[in-house]
Amino acid sequence: MYLDIFKIGGNVVDDPGTLQQFLDTFCSCPERKILVHxxxxxxTDLARRLDIPVxxxxxxxxxxxxxxxxxxxxxxxxxxxxxVAALAARNCRALGLSGAxxxxxxxxxxxxxxxxxxxxxxLTPESIDVLFIDNLLNQSIIPVFCPVTCxxxxxxxxxxxxxxASALALSFSPKFKVRLRYVFDREGITCPGSDRPLSLLSRxxxxxxxxxxxxxGGMIPKVENALKALESGVQEVFxxxxxxxx
Amino acid sequence: MYLDIFKIGGNVVDDPGTLQQFLDTFCSCPERKILVHxxxxxxTDLARRLDIPVxxxxxxxxxxxxxxxxxxxxxxxxxxxxxVAALAARNCRALGLSGAxxxxxxxxxxxxxxxxxxxxxxLTPESIDVLFIDNLLNQSIIPVFCPVTCxxxxxxxxxxxxxxASALALSFSPKFKVRLRYVFDREGITCPGSDRPLSLLSRxxxxxxxxxxxxxGGMIPKVENALKALESGVQEVFxxxxxxxx
Numbered sequence: 001m002y003l004d005i006f007k008i009g010g011n012v013v014d015d016p017g018t019l020q021q022f023l024d025t026f027c028s029c030p031e032r033k034i035l036v037h038x039x040x041x042x043x044t045d046l047a048r049r050l051d052i053p054v055x056x057x058x059x060x061x062x063x064x065x066x067x068x069x070x071x072x073x074x075x076x077x078x079x080x081x082x083x084v085a086a087l088a089a090r091n092c093r094a095l096g097l098s099g100a101x102x103x104x105x106x107x108x109x110x111x112x113x114x115x116x117x118x119x120x121x122x123l124t125p126e127s128i129d130v131l132f133i134d135n136l137l138n139q140s141i142i143p144v145f146c147p148v149t150c151x152x153x154x155x156x157x158x159x160x161x162x163x164x165a166s167a168l169a170l171s172f173s174p175k176f177k178v179r180l181r182y183v184f185d186r187e188g189i190t191c192p193g194s195d196r197p198l199s200l201l202s203r204x205x206x207x208x209x210x211x212x213x214x215x216x217g218g219m220i221p222k223v224e225n226a227l228k229a230l231e232s233g234v235q236e237v238f239x240x241x242x243x244x245x246x
Numbered sequence: 247m248y249l250d251i252f253k254i255g256g257n258v259v260d261d262p263g264t265l266q267q268f269l270d271t272f273c274s275c276p277e278r279k280i281l282v283h284x285x286x287x288x289x290t291d292l293a294r295r296l297d298i299p300v301x302x303x304x305x306x307x308x309x310x311x312x313x314x315x316x317x318x319x320x321x322x323x324x325x326x327x328x329x330v331a332a333l334a335a336r337n338c339r340a341l342g343l344s345g346a347x348x349x350x351x352x353x354x355x356x357x358x359x360x361x362x363x364x365x366x367x368x369l370t371p372e373s374i375d376v377l378f379i380d381n382l383l384n385q386s387i388i389p390v391f392c393p394v395t396c397x398x399x400x401x402x403x404x405x406x407x408x409x410x411a412s413a414l415a416l417s418f419s420p421k422f423k424v425r426l427r428y429v430f431d432r433e434g435i436t437c438p439g440s441d442r443p444l445s446l447l448s449r450x451x452x453x454x455x456x457x458x459x460x461x462x463g464g465m466i467p468k469v470e471n472a473l474k475a476l477e478s479g480v481q482e483v484f485x486x487x488x489x490x491x492x
Binding site: 050069073074075078084086088089093094096100101103139150153 | 295296315318319320321322323324326327328330331332333334335336339340341342344346347348349381385387394396398399400401402
C-alpha cells in the first residue's frame with residue numbers, strides 16, 4: 001500500500017492559481033495521503049504590519065514569543081483552515097493538525113547553544129504518533145499538518161515543514177510504500193546545458209552538483225532530507241512542480 | 247453514559263488564572279467531554295493594531311473578509327492551539343477543530359436580509375457530524391472547538407460559540423446524557439436580595455426575571471439556548487463559575 005506525503009511551501013500557498021492547481025492534483029491522487037504546508041509571505045506581512053522585527057541568524061529566523069504567536073495564528077489558523085476548507089469544498093475530508101493536536105508530533109525545543117533560535121522545535125524519530133495518524137488515514141481522513149509542533153511540556157514550537165514531511169515519511173515507511181513529494185513552483189533540479197529537470201539524482205551526483213554550486217541555498221537541506229529519507233526506507237522522493245503526472 | 251460539554255468565553259480565555267483553574271477542573275472531569283471556546287479580547291486587539299474597523303449592528307459584529315481572517319487566525323489559530331497545548335501538558339489528548347476539519351460542522355451563511363452580518367454561519371440540526379465526533383470520543387480524544395465553521399462550498403464562517411455548544415448538546419442528547427456547562431467568571435444568575443446564585447431556573451421564572459430586567463443583554467440568548475436545550479432532551483444545563491463542584 002502506498003502513502004503519498006505532499007509538502008507545499010510559501011510559493012504554492014501564496015499563489016491562488018498554483019494552489020488551486022495543486023489542490024486539484026492532490027485530490028485526484030487515489031492513495032492514502034498527507035499534506036504538510038509551510039508558511040508563505042502572510043506571516044512576514046503580518047509581522048511587518050504589527051511592527052514586530054524579524055530577527056535572523058545566518059538566514060534562519062529566530063522565533064521569540066511574538067513571532068511564535070504570529071506563526072501559530074497564520075500557519076495553524078489562516079493557512080491551515082483555508083486549505084482544509086478548500087479541500088472540504090472538493091469533497092475531501094481533511095483534518096488540520098498541529099503537533100499539539102492529539103499530541104501527534106511532540107518535539108523538543110532546540111538547544112540554545114551555540115545559537116538560540118528561540119521557540120523552535122526539533123523532531124526525533126519518536127516524535128510522530130504513527131498510530132494516531134494511521135487511525136485517521138484508516139477513516140479516509142486526510143491529515144493536513146501546519147509547521148507548528150508542541151513540546152512534552154505543552155510549549156508550542158515553530159517547526160520546519162520539510163522536516164515534518166520527512167519525519168512523517170520515515171515513520172510510515174515500515175508500514176507503507178511512502179512517496180515523499182516536495183511540491184514547489186520550479187520544475188525540479190536543472191543542470192546547465194539542459195532545459196529538463198533531472199529525473200533521478202544519486203548521492204554522488206548530489207555531491208558534485210553541490211560542489212559546482214548548482215544545488216545551493218534552501219535546496220541543500222531539501223535534497224539532504226530527500227536522500228536521507230531514501231536511505232532510510234522511503235520508496236520515492238519527488239522534488240518539482242504540481243502539474244506533474246502522479 | 248454522560249457527555250459533558252463545556253463552553254468558555256473571553257472572560258475565561260483572557261484571564262490566565264481563571265483559565266488555569268478551569269483547565270484543571272476540566273481535566274479532572276471523568277466523563278467524555280468536549281470543550282467549545284469563544285474569542286476574547288485578542289481578536290479586537292489585533293483588529294485595532296491592524297487598523298481594521300469593527301463594524302457593529304445592534305451590538306453584534308459584522309464579519310467582512312478582513313474580520314474573518316482575524317477571527318480564524320486568533321480563534322482557530324492562537325486560542326485553539328494554546329488550549330490544546332495546555333491540555334496536552336496536563337496529559338489530556340485534545341484535538342483542536344474548526345467546523346471545516348473533518349467537515350464536522352457544516353453551517354450555512356446567514357441570509358443577508360434584513361441585516362447583512364457578512365461571513366457568519368448559522369447551524370441547522372444537520373450541521374453536526376455526530377459520527378465523526380463520537381469516533382473521536384471513543385478514542386478518548388477531547389474535541390476542542392473554536393467558533394469557526396464552514397459552508398458546504400468551503401467558505402469559512404464566524405459562528406457563535408454558545409450556539410455551537412448547544413447544537414452539539416442537542417445532537418448528542420439521543421446518545422448520551424448530555425450536561426451543557428456555560429462556564430464564565432460570574433457565579434451564575436443572582437436575584438436582588440440574595441447573594442447566592444439561582445440553583446434552578448424554570449421557563450416561567452426566566453420570563454419573570456427577564457421582565458424585571460434581572461436577566462438582560464448577553465444572558466438572554468444564553469438562557470434561551472439553555473432552556474431550549476433542556477426542552478429538547480439535554481439532561482442538565484449549568485451556567486456559572488469554573489470552581490463549581492462537577
